[in-house]
Amino acid sequence: MTTLLAIDTSTEACSVALLYKGEKTHLFEIAQRTHTKRILPMVDDILTNSGIRIAQIDALVFGRGPGSFTGVRVAAGIAQGLALGTDIPAIGISNLTAMAQQAYEQNGSINVLSAIDARMNEVYFSHLMAEKVRLDSDEFIQWKEIIKEQVSSPEKVIQQLSACDKDWTTVGTGWSAYSQFALADLTLNSNITLPSAQYMLSIALPLYKQKQWISALEIEPVYLRNEVTWKKLPGRE
Known part of the structure; x- marks a missing residue:
């Protein structure tokens, strides 16, 4: 049975989720400017509470962006560090x-x-x-x-x-x-305002089954704004 660990720090929300033995557990908190301090302890907590080690994870799922520049970089960096340390593949999910x-x-x-x-x-x-x-x-x-x-x-x-x-x-x-x-009569009509790692698991599971993953060295954040700026430069397309 597939075991996936997901992390996300792309917005003011900081979240971790685990798919283990077919069941999901998650941690979610608002952690403005403290993502780097909170994300690894949250990973430790969810693994400890489930009684497993990081080496037992089949793939690491992360919020690849878009979001705040700092938050997206934190998620990509932490994901790369964890994946490199355990030699497991990674799956980036759009926030x-x-x-x-x-x-x-x-x-x-x-x-x-x-x-x-x-x-x-x-x-x-x-x-x-x-x-x-x-x-x-x-x-x-x-x-x-x-x-x-x-x-x-x-x-x-x-x-x-x-x-x-x-x-x-x-x-x-x-x-x-x-x-x-x-x-323009376009307003928020749901109670969903921030992304959460637990919903990345549902997207990542079929991708894992189809072997649509990347190595730790291939992990990159997605900013979107950088791409737009690049295209606006003279001579760029």
Whole structure:
């Protein structure tokens, strides 16, 4: 039976989750500016309480971003250190998709708009649709990007959604951060505001079964904003 350990520090939330013997346990707390102090003790606590060692983990799951630059770097760095030390593979999960998975598990939502406040009058955003897939005898949810994850102004997000089916669930801090969304009748309509590692486990399990993992040396954070800045430079595409 697959054993997965997930960590996330991409936002003000700090979380750890474990899939062991088919059951999930998790720890979640708000830890602004203290992620580096809290994440490893939380990992120790969840492993100790479950009676297993890090070496027994089949794969390490981590929130790869987008999110705060510092928080995303912390998650990637801790994941790399743990994976290198135990020679186990890693699976990076989008923090935007993790919130969509939570909306599905809690409310049955299959059409999700996910947004995290990126500051500077921008949000990290994606539009996701759930699809059921079957692996062997098990059924899983797989998320299809209707609108690819990006960093955008509220105006650009609203423009992209103008032709979309409006039967959606909104998740994340982005919707309450800017008045433009309220004016466009786009507001938070769920209680999901921050990503949590426990929902990354559900996304990671089918990826692990399909051997869609990376080595510790391949772990990289996803910032999105850096990519946009690069594209805006003269001569870049």
